[in-house]
Amino acid sequence: MRCTLWLALLAPACIAPSVVDSTGRSVAIAATDVAWRDAQAADFDGFFESTSIEGEAAAAIGRIYYHFAPSGTYTGAALVIGGLEPEFQTLSGRWTHGPEGLDLGDGVPVRASAADGFLRLASEGGVVTLRKQVIE
């Protein structure tokens, strides 16, 4: 049994080294070479969950969810951390999309980009990448 164990450990000895380079130990924060395009109104239809949040907001928001309806209404939730306990903050309102970007009803348009199944919203506080999800 023990012999088999050692064999298993040493069997790949003839294979080339597979040591992680010391400069490659950190995890990539987010892919940046995606071919993002300007979002169109149709890109906002559906339910989205954040896959990454970067920027200042990342220190206080752990996850973001949005549901955009074609009728122009939306609802959203953010898992806000930094208080005593994490808590969800929710929003509802009307959304519009124009040349200046996505307006969530507060009169402050945010830049919106889209890729296949993804949305990226960029505002002063940071950038959130959202993946489209299916509501089951």
Add this chain to the structure above:
Amino acid sequence: MNLSRSLQYFGVAALAALVIGSAIALNVVKGRIQVVVSEAEDAAQRGPDPLELLRADLAELRAEIARGDELLPQHLQTVHDSLSGDATTRESAVRQELAALRTQLANVEARLETSARSNEAARAQTEATLQRFATALNDLSTAIAANAAQAAERARVEVVAVVPVEVAPVEVAPVAVAPVEPTPAPVEPPPADTAKKGFLSFKVPEKGFRFDARQRLAIVPSLSRVGFDAKSTLHDFSGVTQKVEGELVVDLSKPGDAPKGRISVECASLDTGLADRDEGMRELLESEKQKQITFTWSAFEAQSVDTAKQLVQGTVRGKLAIRGVERELAMPVKVSVDASKRVGIEGEARIKLTDFGIEPPSQLGMIEVEDELRLWISLRARTLGPVEEAK
């Protein structure tokens, strides 16, 4: 004349007759009359003497008048004092009210002045902010143009299909792994700003990350990695996992001031890129019994703390537990803060398997794994907020 003389004689005679008659009468009745003198009874029978009563009343009135005369100046003085006191009190109260009104007026004037200054300051600040935005936009445009040029350059030399996911899966290829993306450079600390900010209409709490505050930091598993590099006679390899979790409590500006924390790694998740080798490693680590490798952080020896650049270098000290065996560990680390206010911790240290009761794998004494491993961490942690605790 004769008549006068006759009347004189008659008068004398009558008087003499009256005296003689009275003496006779007295002599006759003196044995029959008993005179008893009793003053008290007499007085009681007579009652109080009205004259004496009047005199007494008069004396009493005189005494009262005398007392009144004596008291009158005092009463007059009291009345005078009282009237004077009321006037003084009223005057004092009025003065106080007047002073309060003057103070209020001064406050209002001060507020108006402050408000005017604030408006000026706010306008100046807004203009400065707009100016900064304009500068930032110009910088951003320049950066975008530069990035576009670099991307175009890269596109000519390599074709990489990248899916926009948050975390790339850990893959240990049989060749040296190229860096996926360099660690973000530490950013300059932003100016202190405690105002509540919005992000995509959400309200971001004021309690954000602070370099100079003792706070709880939670490891973000999806952005963290822990691994080891091992050497064998013919082949070197790494084992890596992202199944890492834990919390740290530290003031990064004073990292040696009672830091503490615990980091856990799931043994069975260590991946060397070969399933058979992974299986053998799990048996060595007895991962069925001891599911976690843990490091308990108890001290930090700072070599440098750069508050401006939010960089810390030093040595973390604590206890590493592998397969239930605990040993002291000192690991030099570099701590930084990225643009997302996440704390990055990079470090490595050498450990010996035999220190933890693990015999290095060997086959016939010819092919051996070295006893010494290089253990490394690449962690990212986000703040959970400041802590107020007794150190």
